[in-house]
Each structure stands twice: as structure tokens, then as C-alpha cells.
Amino acid sequence: MRLRNIPGSREAIADNCWCIQETQKTKGTWNIIFGNTNPVHIEIGMGKGKFIMELARQNPQINYVGIEKYSSVLLRGLQKMEEEPLENIRFIRMDAENICDMFDKNEVDKIYLNFSDPWPKDRHAKRRLTSRQFFDRYHQILKQDGVVEFKTDNTDLFDFSLNEVSEAGWHLDQFTRDLHQDKQMNQGNVMTEYEERFSSIGNPIYKLIASR
DSSP: OOOOOOTTHHHHHHTOTTEEOTTSOOTTOHHHHHTSOOOEEEEESOTTSHHHHHHHHHOTTSEEEEEESOHHHHHHHHHHHHHSOOTTEEEEEOOGGGGGGTSOTTOEEEEEEESOOOOOSGGGGGGSTTSHHHHHHHHHHEEEEEEEEEEESOHHHHHHHHHHHHHTTOEEEEEESOGGGOHHHHTTOOOOHHHHHHHHTTOOOEEEEEEO
16 A cells, blocks of 8 residues: 655655756746756656666666655655665656646657556546547647556456547557566566566556557
């Protein structure tokens, strides 16, 4: 279960040099923030940061932005950064609904969604990060050849997501219902904390890649 109420977590985040504040002007300025024109990849719902930090280590030529809604969870990622600083990564504590306020048109090259909240009630469908409403947001910030990569172990959410790709007018490039047994799609796969946990108890991992 996610930790959400560590006392002082918001204050610690506000004072951290690796964390961009939601009130900062970032839209259209990520090349200035990172000091280069490298591609920008973002993870929405980064949790404690294992996935995105490993990608940043492997790919110093790419800039990464981790987005997390819960302060106490994001704090864990910031603590890891204090132990092993990475110049090509920044974090934002924010609600993903406001993502278009932080990134400009054509400013993002790739979006990662990993083990997102399934929001199981039908009336909450538009809150799912793979809903057509969110695909519309991604359309506004992704470059024309940009992609969305999504992983989950939730069957209902994956089926919903497959349908939403087409309903949003996007193209389903690849998908698998057993990532770790799919040699092509599993090549170079970096596992999240949830992925390690779920796969260790025998849950198949689903993945899709979508583009415009």
C-alpha cells in the first residue's frame, strides 16, 4: 500500500533541488531546465522511482521526468537521488490531470504508464491514465512520432486500455498479455517495484505500446 502521510514530506519536496514545483514555469522550457536539447521521457505515477531512475542510469542521453501525486511516495525517490544523483532526471509532485500545464506541444518524446490505479468503478473511468481523456492530453504534449508505453497486471484495466486506444483515434503498435514470456517486447525491459512483486507470485504482466 502506498505511503501518503509522512509528516514533513511536502516541505522536504519543496526544498529539494531535484523536484520541480508545480507552480514553476516549465512549459516550453525543459531544454533550459536540463541544459540540453536531449529527448524528454516522462513517467506518470513513478512511485518510489525505481523504474525511471534505472532508465536514467542506462540512458544518460535522455532526460527523464518522474511525476507522482503522493508526496510521501515521491519523497522515497528523492531520498534515492540524494544517495546517487543523476543529472538527467527531475521530479514533479502533481496530479496528472494538469500535465498539459507543465509540458508544451511536441515537448515530450515518450510517456511511461506503469501499474496505474485501475479506478475500478465505471463512473471513474475518465480518471484512468489510459482513458481517452488522458490520451487526448498525451496528444497535446507528445511529438508526432511519440509513443505511450503501458504495463499492468490488471486484466480489466488492460482490456479497457486496448479499447480506449482505438476510441481515442490512436494506433496500437504492439501488445502482449505475458510480457516476461514475450522475447521481443521483453527485450531491455526494466521492472518496477510492483512488477517484481506481482510477477513473483505468478501474475502475468500485460503491456501495450500506442502511437498516433
